[in-house]
Amino acid sequence: MGAAVGVQKKSQYAVLFIQTGGAGQPDASTPTGSWYLLSYQGAPQFTLTNNGPDPISLPAGLSGIVTGIAGPTEQQCEIKPDCYQTMLETLNDQDYPEPGMKGSPFKAIKLPTELAPGQRFTFKARR
Numbered sequence: 001m002g003a004a005v006g007v008q009k010k011s012q013y014a015v016l017f018i019q020t021g022g023a024g025q026p027d028a029s030t031p032t033g034s035w036y037l038l039s040y041q042g043a044p045q046f047t048l049t050n051n052g053p054d055p056i057s058l059p060a061g062l063s064g065i066v067t068g069i070a071g072p073t074e075q076q077c078e079i080k081p082d083c084y085q086t087m088l089e090t091l092n093d094q095d096y097p098e099p100g101m102k103g104s105p106f107k108a109i110k111l112p113t114e115l116a117p118g119q120r121f122t123f124k125a126r127r
Contacts, residue, residue, distance in 0.1 A: 013069040013087070014078035014125060015096055016046065017106055031059065035091035035100055039071070044125040045109040050115040057114055063080035064106025065125045 016036040040044060044067050052058050071084035080086065090096065099106040112121055 011041055011071055012044075012067070013071055014038045014040060014044055014046070015066045015069065015091060015106075016097065017060055017064050017098055018048070019098070019109075020056050021059075031062070035063070035096060037078055037091060039066075041042050045122060046125065047120050047122040048111070048115060049120045050117055053117055055114050058111045060111075060113065062099055063109060063111055064104070064108050066096065066105045066107070067125050 002065070011099075014037075016038055017033055018036070019031055019033045021031045040046075060106060072080075072087065077083040096106070097104040107126060108127065109123055111123070115121060
C-alpha cells in the first residue's frame with residue numbers, strides 16, 4: 001500500500017547553535033555563537049557551508065541542536081501574523097542556553113574542527 005493521497009507532512013523545527021572562533025590559538029578570533037531556526041520533514045539532516053574567504057574554527061563540544069520543535073499552527077498565525085518572528089525571538093540565552101550551560105536543551109553534535117573556504121559538512125541530527 002502506498003502513501004495516503006492528500007496527506008501533507010507538517011514541518012518541524014530545529015534550533016541549531018554553532019560556536020565559532022577561539023580555537024585556543026593566540027591569533028584565533030574571539031568565540032561567538034549563533035542560534036539558527038531550521039525547518040525539516042522526516043529525518044533531520046543539515047549542511048553547514050563556509051561561504052567566506054577565511055577558514056572557520058568550530059571548537060569541539062560547543063555546538064548543539066534541539067529537534068522536534070512544533071511550528072505555530074495556522075490559527076496562531078491568523079491571530080498573530082508575525083508568528084514565525086516570535087519563534088525567532090526565543091533564540092537566546094534565556095530560552096535556549098548554549099550547550100554546556102545550566103539548563104541547556106542542546107544535544108551535542110560532532111563537527112569538524114575547521115571549515116575551509118567553500119567547504120561543506122553535512123550531518124544528521126538525532127531526534
